Amino acid sequence: MRVLGIIAEYNPFHYGHLYHLMKSKELIQPDFVIAVQSGNFTQRGEAAITDKWIRAEAAVHCGADLVLELPVVYAVQTAELFAYGAVQTLNHTGLTDYLSFGSEIDDLDQLRAIAELFVPENEIYRNSLKSFLQQGLSFPAARYQAVLHYLAPSSEESAGIIKSILSDSNSILAVEYLKALKKTGSPILPVTVPRIRSSYRSPKIKKGITSAASIRREILQNGWNEKVRDAVPETAFSILSGAFEKGMGPMDNRSLEDLILGLLRRSNAAEIKSWMDVSEGLENRIKESAQNASSLDGLLSSIKTRRYVHTRLQRVLIHGLLNLTTETFHRLNDGLGPKYLRILAFSGNATPLLKQLKKTARVPILTKAAHIARQEKSVQEMFAFDRLAGDLYALGMKNPDGRKGDRDYTREVFRS
Numbered sequence: 001m002r003v004l005g006i007i008a009e010y011n012p013f014h015y016g017h018l019y020h021l022m023k024s025k026e027l028i029q030p031d032f033v034i035a036v037q038s039g040n041f042t043q044r045g046e047a048a049i050t051d052k053w054i055r056a057e058a059a060v061h062c063g064a065d066l067v068l069e070l071p072v073v074y075a076v077q078t079a080e081l082f083a084y085g086a087v088q089t090l091n092h093t094g095l096t097d098y099l100s101f102g103s104e105i106d107d108l109d110q111l112r113a114i115a116e117l118f119v120p121e122n123e124i125y126r127n128s129l130k131s132f133l134q135q136g137l138s139f140p141a142a143r144y145q146a147v148l149h150y151l152a153p154s155s156e157e158s159a160g161i162i163k164s165i166l167s168d169s170n171s172i173l174a175v176e177y178l179k180a181l182k183k184t185g186s187p188i189l190p191v192t193v194p195r196i197r198s199s200y201r202s203p204k205i206k207k208g209i210t211s212a213a214s215i216r217r218e219i220l221q222n223g224w225n226e227k228v229r230d231a232v233p234e235t236a237f238s239i240l241s242g243a244f245e246k247g248m249g250p251m252d253n254r255s256l257e258d259l260i261l262g263l264l265r266r267s268n269a270a271e272i273k274s275w276m277d278v279s280e281g282l283e284n285r286i287k288e289s290a291q292n293a294s295s296l297d298g299l300l301s302s303i304k305t306r307r308y309v310h311t312r313l314q315r316v317l318i319h320g321l322l323n324l325t326t327e328t329f330h331r332l333n334d335g336l337g338p339k340y341l342r343i344l345a346f347s348g349n350a351t352p353l354l355k356q357l358k359k360t361a362r363v364p365i366l367t368k369a370a371h372i373a374r375q376e377k378s379v380q381e382m383f384a385f386d387r388l389a390g391d392l393y394a395l396g397m398k399n400p401d402g403r404k405g406d407r408d409y410t411r412e413v414f415r416s
Helices: 015-028 052-061 079-093 108-118 123-134 139-151 156-167 169-183 212-222 234-245 253-266 269-274 282-292 296-303 310-322 326-332 351-360 369-374 377-394
Strands: 003-008 032-038 066-070 098-103 189-194 341-346
Touching: 003 015, 003 079, 015 032, 015 098, 015 189, 032 052, 032 079, 032 351, 052 066, 052 234, 052 341, 066 079, 066 351, 079 169, 079 341, 098 169, 108 139, 108 156, 108 169, 108 189, 123 139, 139 156, 156 169, 169 189, 253 282, 253 296, 253 310, 253 377, 269 282, 282 296, 296 310, 310 377, 326 377, 341 351, 369 377
Parallel strands: 003 032, 003 098, 032 066, 098 189
Antiparallel strands: 066 341
C-alpha cells in the first residue's frame, strides 16, 4: 500500500488544490491519499469560510480518500507549530509514505538548506535572530536578516532565492514541513509541486487557478457568483453553494466580531498576557485598543506594528477566544504532537486504508465524539479545544440550527 499525505486548509477547495492533488498523484502513483485539514479556524487566525465537515466533504469528492482534522491547538499557530502538528498527524497514521506540498520554489535542495539551518538552530543564527528582533523587526523580517547573515550568499540571485523562500507563504510552510520531518525522525519522503500562476496574496480573483484569499474575498464581498464558479471545481462549488444557501456560511472573523470584542473588554491584562503568543507587553496594547475600537478591523489596525503583524494578532485573538494559554499549549504539546486522529470524511474506496489504519495508528482514532470519554485525560483535554472551537464558530452562522452547540457530537463522519 502506497499512501500519499497532503496538508491543507481547503478554504475553500479550488482549482489550485485540484492541480496539486492531481499532480501529486501523477508523481507518486499512490493507492490512497490522506489529507490533514485544519478545522474551523485556520493558520492565519481566521474563521474558515465554512465548517470543517463541509470542506472535508468537498475534499473527498475532489480526490482525497481520507480527511483527518488537525487539532485546533496546532491549526491556529505559527507556520512552525502548524507544520509540526500536521506532520506528526501523518506520522501517527503509521502508514504515510510521502508528503506532497506546493512551493513557489520547486527545489528541494534549496528548501532543505534553509530547513537544515533551523534544525537545530545553531548559536550564531539564534543570536543573530535575537539581535534583529531586539531592533524591532517582525519575526519574518528578523529571520530573513539572520539567515542572510549566517549563509552570506555570494550573489544577488542567491539572496533573492532566500528572500523568496522566506517571504512566500507556501515556501515558508515547505521549509517547516521539511524541518518537522527531520525533527520527528520521520520516514515520510517529501515531494514538492511548483505553485503556478497565482500567489497566495493575489487579491483579484481569476478564472481557473487563483488564490484562496481572492475567492474568499469575492464570496464575502459579492456573493456566490460566476467568478467563484470559474475558480472552484464543479463538485466543490455544488457542495459549498448548498451549504451557503442553508446559511452555513460564508464566515470570516467579522462574523465573530462582537464575541471577540466582548471577550477583550471582559478580560484583564493578566488574562490576555497568559494567551499563547502574547509577550513583551502586547497585552496592554490589546486591552487599550479593545476599549476604543468599535470594529475588529479597527482593533487590528490600532494594535498592528512592524513587530506585531496582522496574522500574529489574528492568531492571538483566536487563542483568546479559545482560552488557549501558553502554559496549556506547551503542556499538551509534550513531544508527541496531536493525541488522536479525528476522521472528518472518507471515500467509499477507503475501506482497505481504514482497515490498515486501525492496525498501524500510534494514537487513538476518533470517529465519534462520544467515544472521547473512553480516552485518557490528555486526549480529552486536547479534544475539548476542538469542541469549543466548533461551539464558538457556530455563533457566526446565519442558520439558527447551525448556531447550536455540540455539533462535534451530532455531526457524523462523511462517507462518499
